[in-house]
Amino acid sequence: MANTTFSGPVRSENGFESVTKNASTGAITVGATYGSTITGGVQSLSGAGAIDLTNLVTELTTAGGAAAVTLADGTTSGQIKIIHMVVDGGGTATVTPTTFASGTTLAFDAVAEAATLVWNSTIGWVLIADRGVTIA
DSSP states (O other): OOOOOOSSOOOOSSOEEEEEEOTTTOOEEEEEEESSSEEEOEEEEESSEEEOSSSSEEEEEOOSSOEEEEEOOOSSTTOEEEEEEEEOOSOOEEEEESSBTTOSOEEEOSTTOEEEEEEETTTEEEEEEEESOEEO
């Protein structure tokens, strides 16, 4: 079957791709693939900045100093966000969610530290798993 774009709900026996279309160029970008596995997009964030809500995974890279990172409230209950450090340049990335049911901040200071969060529209981001992350 050829590629087809729908604006409403659809069913498929062979999986789905969630895509966005650039209004100016018409270029299509795959954000997530749903089939026997779920594959989400990846944001690479170097230093301070905002974690996006459009990609499933955010990979953190730090430099020599501290990096202040923000995480806005989710968009839908059940939304999953995975954050992990891929490059430790000597600094700590401190993630401050707008609404965090499990604390105030998450600090990443070593490669392979990771956190998985789920958004709950009543209580905020909930930490469901972490590896080496300091929660405050």
